Amino acid sequence: MPAIMNTNKHTMIAHFIKSSSRSTTAKRGTLLLAFATLVILAATTACTGRNSTGSVDTVSPADDCALECPDYMSDEEWAVIASNCDYFVRMLNVNKELAAGKSLPASEVQELMPRNEQDFRLFYMLWEYAAEDCGPTDLYHTAAQYAAEDSLDMMEHVLRWSLWGDSWELPWELYVEIEQRNPAKFRSTAELLWSKGEIGAYEEYRNASLDQ
Numbered sequence: 001m002p003a004i005m006n007t008n009k010h011t012m013i014a015h016f017i018k019s020s021s022r023s024t025t026a027k028r029g030t031l032l033l034a035f036a037t038l039v040i041l042a043a044t045t046a047c048t049g050r051n052s053t054g055s056v057d058t059v060s061p062a063d064d065c066a067l068e069c070p071d072y073m074s075d076e077e078w079a080v081i082a083s084n085c086d087y088f089v090r091m092l093n094v095n096k097e098l099a100a101g102k103s104l105p106a107s108e109v110q111e112l113m114p115r116n117e118q119d120f121r122l123f124y125m126l127w128e129y130a131a132e133d134c135g136p137t138d139l140y141h142t143a144a145q146y147a148a149e150d151s152l153d154m155m156e157h158v159l160r161w162s163l164w165g166d167s168w169e170l171p172w173e174l175y176v177e178i179e180q181r182n183p184a185k186f187r188s189t190a191e192l193l194w195s196k197g198e199i200g201a202y203e204e205y206r207n208a209s210l211d212q
Contacts (some may be wrong), residue, residue: 065085080118081129084179099138114157147182155185163194176206191200
C-alpha cells in the first residue's frame, strides 16, 4: 500500500482550499497525484449517514445540526459543517434527489453554488460526507452539465471552483468536457476569471488528458 494512503485524513480538506500564492504547474501535478490516491481512501471511508438499504436518508436541519460527525473528520472540519448546517443539509438533500434520478432546474442548483471560500469548504466536504455511490457527487456533475448548456450563470460558478481548490482534479476533468461542448463560452469565461498562468496550466492538463 502506498505510504500516502496513511495520510492523516484530518488534514485532507486543507489541501483543497486555495493558498495565498498561485500554484505552479509542477505543484499541481504532484497534488493531483496525491488527490487521486486520497479519493480512493475517501471512497472506502466516507459512506456515512446511510440506512440499511444503502441510500442516504433525507435529513432536516436543527439548532444543534441533525447530522452526525464521521469518525475520520476533525473537530475543526466538523465545526465548519455544524456552523453552516442548513446549507450543508440542503446540499445533501439535493444530492439525494439527483442520485435518485430527479431533474432539478438550473435555478435550484445555482442557489447551492459556493460564493466564497467558506462556502467552497462545505461544497467540497460533500464529496467526503455523502457521495451516493462513494464516488463522484451528482451535484457536481449536474452543475457542470448546466454550465455546458450555458444555463443562467452556471459557467461562471463552476469555473470558480478551481480558484478555491486548485489541487482538486475533478473540476479540471469537468472543464475538459464543458469546453468541448461549449468552447466559445468556456474560453470567454475562463479569460474573465482565470489568470494567464491558470489558463496555461489548464490547457496543459487538457492536452495531456486528451492525448491519453
